[in-house]
Amino acid sequence: xxxxxxxxxxxxxxxxxxxxxxxxxxxxxxxxxxxxxxxxxxxxxxxxxxxxxxxxxxxxxxxxxxxxxxxxxxxxxxxxxxxxxxxxxxxxxxxxxxxxxxxxxxxxxxxxxxxxxxxxxxxxxxxxxxxxxxxxxxxxxxxxxxxxxxxxxxxxxxxxxxxxxxxxxxxxxxxxxxxxxxxxxxxxxxxxxxxxxxxxxxxxxxxxxxxxxxxxxxxxxxxxxxxxxxxxxxxxxxxxxxxxxxxxxxxxxxxxxxxxxxxxxxxxxxxxxxxxxxxxxxxxxxxxxxxxxxxxxxxxxxxxxxxxxxxxxxxxxxxxxxxxxxxxxxxxxxxxxxxxxxxxxxxxxxxxxxxxxxxxxxxxxxxxxxxxxxxxxxxxxxxxxxxxxxxxxxxxxxxxxxxxxxxxxxxxxxxxxxxxxxxxxxxxxxxxxxxxxxxxxxxxxxxxxxxxxxxxxxxxxxxxxxxxxxxxxxxxxxxxxxxxxxxxxxxx
Amino acid sequence: xxxxxxxxxxxxxxxxxxxxxxxxxxxxxxxxxxxxxxxxxxxxxxxxxxxxxxxxxxxxxxxxxxxxxxxxxxxxxxxxxxxxxxxxxxxxxxxxxxxxxxxxxxxxxxxxxxxxxxxxxxxxxxxxxxxxxxxxxxxxxxxxxxxxxxxxxxxxxxxxxxxxxxxxxxxxxxxxxxxxxxxxxxxxxxxxxxxxxxxxxxxxxxxxxxxxxxxxxxxxxxxxxxxxxxxxxxxxxxxxxxxxxxxxxxxxxxxxxxxxxxxxxxxxxxxxxxxxxxxxxxxxxxxxxxxxxxxxxxxxxxxxxxxxxxxxxxxxxxxxxxxxxxxxxxxxxxxxxxxxxxxxxxxxxxxxxxxxxxxxxxxxxxxxxxxxxxxxxxxxxxxxxxxxxxxxxxxxxxxxxxxxxxxxxxxxxxxxxxxxxxxxxxxxxxxxxxxxxxxxxxxxxxxxxxxxxxxxxxxxxxxxxxxxxxxxxxxxxx
Numbered sequence: 001x002x003x004x005x006x007x008x009x010x011x012x013x014x015x016x017x018x019x020x021x022x023x024x025x026x027x028x029x030x031x032x033x034x035x036x037x038x039x040x041x042x043x044x045x046x047x048x049x050x051x052x053x054x055x056x057x058x059x060x061x062x063x064x065x066x067x068x069x070x071x072x073x074x075x076x077x078x079x080x081x082x083x084x085x086x087x088x089x090x091x092x093x094x095x096x097x098x099x100x101x102x103x104x105x106x107x108x109x110x111x112x113x114x115x116x117x118x119x120x121x122x123x124x125x126x127x128x129x130x131x132x133x134x135x136x137x138x139x140x141x142x143x144x145x146x147x148x149x150x151x152x153x154x155x156x157x158x159x160x161x162x163x164x165x166x167x168x169x170x171x172x173x174x175x176x177x178x179x180x181x182x183x184x185x186x187x188x189x190x191x192x193x194x195x196x197x198x199x200x201x202x203x204x205x206x207x208x209x210x211x212x213x214x215x216x217x218x219x220x221x222x223x224x225x226x227x228x229x230x231x232x233x234x235x236x237x238x239x240x241x242x243x244x245x246x247x248x249x250x251x252x253x254x255x256x257x258x259x260x261x262x263x264x265x266x267x268x269x270x271x272x273x274x275x276x277x278x279x280x281x282x283x284x285x286x287x288x289x290x291x292x293x294x295x296x297x298x299x300x301x302x303x304x305x306x307x308x309x310x311x312x313x314x315x316x317x318x319x320x321x322x323x324x325x326x327x328x329x330x331x332x333x334x335x336x337x338x339x340x341x342x343x344x345x346x347x348x349x350x351x352x353x354x355x356x357x358x359x360x361x362x363x364x365x366x367x368x369x370x371x372x373x374x375x376x377x378x379x380x381x382x383x384x385x386x387x388x389x390x391x392x393x394x395x396x397x398x399x400x401x402x403x404x405x406x407x408x409x410x411x412x413x414x415x416x417x418x419x420x421x422x423x424x425x426x427x428x429x430x431x432x433x434x435x436x437x438x439x440x441x442x443x444x445x446x447x448x449x450x451x452x453x454x455x456x457x458x459x460x461x462x463x464x465x466x467x468x469x470x471x472x473x474x475x476x477x478x479x480x481x482x483x484x485x486x487x488x489x490x491x492x
Numbered sequence: 493x494x495x496x497x498x499x500x501x502x503x504x505x506x507x508x509x510x511x512x513x514x515x516x517x518x519x520x521x522x523x524x525x526x527x528x529x530x531x532x533x534x535x536x537x538x539x540x541x542x543x544x545x546x547x548x549x550x551x552x553x554x555x556x557x558x559x560x561x562x563x564x565x566x567x568x569x570x571x572x573x574x575x576x577x578x579x580x581x582x583x584x585x586x587x588x589x590x591x592x593x594x595x596x597x598x599x600x601x602x603x604x605x606x607x608x609x610x611x612x613x614x615x616x617x618x619x620x621x622x623x624x625x626x627x628x629x630x631x632x633x634x635x636x637x638x639x640x641x642x643x644x645x646x647x648x649x650x651x652x653x654x655x656x657x658x659x660x661x662x663x664x665x666x667x668x669x670x671x672x673x674x675x676x677x678x679x680x681x682x683x684x685x686x687x688x689x690x691x692x693x694x695x696x697x698x699x700x701x702x703x704x705x706x707x708x709x710x711x712x713x714x715x716x717x718x719x720x721x722x723x724x725x726x727x728x729x730x731x732x733x734x735x736x737x738x739x740x741x742x743x744x745x746x747x748x749x750x751x752x753x754x755x756x757x758x759x760x761x762x763x764x765x766x767x768x769x770x771x772x773x774x775x776x777x778x779x780x781x782x783x784x785x786x787x788x789x790x791x792x793x794x795x796x797x798x799x800x801x802x803x804x805x806x807x808x809x810x811x812x813x814x815x816x817x818x819x820x821x822x823x824x825x826x827x828x829x830x831x832x833x834x835x836x837x838x839x840x841x842x843x844x845x846x847x848x849x850x851x852x853x854x855x856x857x858x859x860x861x862x863x864x865x866x867x868x869x870x871x872x873x874x875x876x877x878x879x880x881x882x883x884x885x886x887x888x889x890x891x892x893x894x895x896x897x898x899x900x901x902x903x904x905x906x907x908x909x910x911x912x913x914x915x916x917x918x919x920x921x922x923x924x925x926x927x928x929x930x931x932x933x934x935x936x937x938x939x940x941x942x943x944x945x946x947x948x949x950x951x952x953x954x955x956x957x958x959x960x961x962x963x964x965x966x967x968x969x970x
Binding site for chain 2: 077078356357358359360362363406409410413414416417418419420421422423434435436437441461462
């Protein structure tokens with residue numbers, strides 16, 4: 001009589017979201033950015049209960065008076081708040097109230113990260129005093145708001161500092177003279193090269209960076225009253241733009257900084273982050289934590305649950321145990337244009353079995369790209385031999401085969417006589433068998449003309465209907481930089 | 493001669509009928525319309541446009557709803573289909589635009605094109621604005637149009653936009669033909685048809701009512717007008733050809749539907765039988781239910797697979813509570829002075845597809861009202877006799893006027909035709925498309941008329957005050 005076999009507990013290494021950012025231990029990398037969701041202690045404690053790992057307190061400084069109204073947004077195709085804009089200033093609560101609540105939050109949530117965002121007038125002793133008061137409240141770190149682009153900048157603070165590298169370096173230096181906790185400098189995107197401000201912060205001794213702050217913006221104008229939004233007694237002022245629309249801009253700026261050895265520091269990514277995918281993308285470009293505002297303002301603190309859940313699931317699938325395992329892994333894949341392989345080529349392939357016949361790829365290619373998608377599957381298009389030419393080098397003529405233009409196609413359709421199909425008699429009406437895409441509506445790619453721009457695959461509403469397929473050019477990889485160098489060496 | 497306009501006010505709308513025949517497809521509320529409009533993919537050379545007999549540029553008008561340009565949306569619709577409001581309600585969109593929607597192939601609901609079109613047209617009507625077109629400069633030409641249904645109305649609109657006078661002659665007291673009198677009230681109320689025609693009257697279309705055009709009158713019109721458009725539709729509904737058909741309580745679907753729509757028929761007895769299984773039969777049967785009948789049967793000689801009604805109409809009738817008697821045919825209408833019952837014979841299909849009654853299997857269906865809906869006959873034969881000797885006769889085939897599909901011209905060049913009298917009976921939108929082509933065809937034939945009427949916005953995009961680019965190129969194409 002043997003013992004039943006007992007399976008040993010598998011020692012799976014489950015991924016963790018715990019991380020350390022510039023020396024600050026974090027339960028997870030999800031912080032609320034300094035903004036209305038972090039106005040007061042009551043909010044921040046509820047946010048921690050919902051799962052946020054940290055919060056950057058709404059910027060404190062000399063108490064301000066805000067205007068009414070303050071926010072405006074851009075909706076896109078029925079989706080609300082694609083882009084969001086605000087003209088709210090820093091905290092309009094007395095600093096002592098904020099500091100008292102910070103201490104209370106830290107006492108009740110000792111493992112959660114509380115960062116004090118600071119903005120005071122550009123005087124050394126004023127900064128020293130504010131640093132002292134914040135650290136006395138027990139915060140885990142300081143974020144210097146050198147980014148706010150509206151209102152405060154008119155008073156010589158916020159982006160007025162961030163836009164001038166010398167100021168940025170000097171104030172960072174003052175803060176570092178005093179600070180005992182890590183100092184994060186928040187960068188403004190309203191500058192021609194964000195690396196200049198980042199390098200200045202690094203020279204000033206900053207421990208970390210956060211980017212980006214909001215972008216100067218006017219979201220729109222009321223076409224009845226001609227008054228821009230947000231409306232303050234009939235007038236408006238440029239605000240700070242954020243939300244999903246700014247993510248690509250933020251990713252680029254984060255990458256620029258993180259790829260620059262003179263600027264790179266621990267980075268807290270900010271800008272349009274609302275999902276775990278967004279967070280992962282910022283981290284792949286080097287961010288160690290991410291900060292969220294607009295998405296939380298739109299949907300509430302609860303969004304953090306899927307940000308964590310989804311990111312952990314992705315980490316499991318990819319085999320990453322910690323954020324450090326994948327942080328920055330996409331940085332080497334970003335390079336200057338001149339270092340891209342000119343001899344790499346893709347062409348569009350339309351998978352007819354998936355095509356629904358909307359012909360958006362056709363009109364996009366004709367009007368917005370290179371006139372190489374045609375509606376000729378029933379007119380011999382499929383029998384056209386593929387020569388293997390690369391149009392980037394071989395041809396420079398639009399529509400070399402004289403295919404019908406969109407206007408010609410449309411004019412033909414308008415002339416066609418259509419009638420309502422009578423049941424049991426007519427089986428050929430356009431509306432009578434809509435389950436199958438008629439062959440004449442499935443576009444064809446002229447492979448010899450396609451430059452591989454991606455546009456058709458981007459406009460196609462059906463997933464995986466148009467794919468970009470690699471074509472062997474038979475040429476060794478060559479970048480523009482190499483080509484120029486080779487040409488020069490030949491000359492020499 | 494021409495009547496004063498405002499036909500809409502002449503619609504005797506009965507509150508009870510309105511309540512019983514509430515919209516089958518209720519109007520879209522604004523937010524819902526914009527949401528639905530945003531779902532449209534904006535296909536190029538869209539299949540919905542191709543499927544529409546009048547080729548309304550559907551993605552274009554839908555985009556304008558999404559952008560809040562309702563004025564432009566209505567104009568886009570009307571430019572292609574002057575009866576865009578009626579068609580938005582009456583069209584069998586399932587087999588037309590919505591049937592062709594690419595969403596079917598994407599595992600999604602098709603765009604609700606019909607309801608969006610109605611939304612744009614309702615917005616125009618609510619604005620109180622006239623049609624966004626102006627009559628063309630007077631060419632001095634005059635066209636007589638026989639019949640005031642959709643084909644003639646569409647033809648007349650094209651003529652007016654090209655500066656041709658258009659005078660409609662109709663046998664009824666109100667214009668619109670079957671559009672006014674023949675479409676189920678829950679799809680297109682009589683008043684809505686008239687509202688649309690009021691706008692045509694503002695464009696200068698003239699009307700002569702209660703005017704039956706026969707051989708002599710047609711000859712007179714031919715002599716005094718520059719061209720004649722024949723849009724008189726089909727004739728009476730076929731008779732059953734069985735004993736007892738003349739009894740009180742036997743009517744036909746067209747009179748029945750026109751009766752309740754115009755308010756002369758207010759209620760029905762409790763047991764109704766509708767003979768036939770086409771779309772008109774369904775409309776009659778559903779109306780009988782809504783007018784208070786307790787038991788409505790549809791009687792058809794073949795099975796559900798063979799019925800000529802659209803599948804969605806059949807489903808609708810089932811939901812209304814209509815019962816179906818398949819594979820039977822009436823052999824006798826039974827009754828003393830009034831209808832009391834229908835004697836039905838069971839039918840069997842033979843190998844060659846013909847139907848043979850089973851002599852021993854007769855059933856008696858007790859009914860109080862019999863509504864015949866077994867197809868309309870033609871009534872165009874007189875036109876061939878009327879056409880002037882020098883111009884040649886108008887050719888008919890199986891009672892239908894033969895036309896050149898692109899121009900609507902008959903074998904007698906002065907006569908054009910369209911709608912049911914040429915196609916044997918199709919939808920409103922088919923008649924509109926016919927009328928539109930014929931209107932353009934007549935203008936071309938008369939010569940001198942402008943071929944491409946521009947409206948103010950088209951002119952503006954070309955640099956003219958108030959108007960659109962592209963119309964210049966369009967003109968070059970014609």
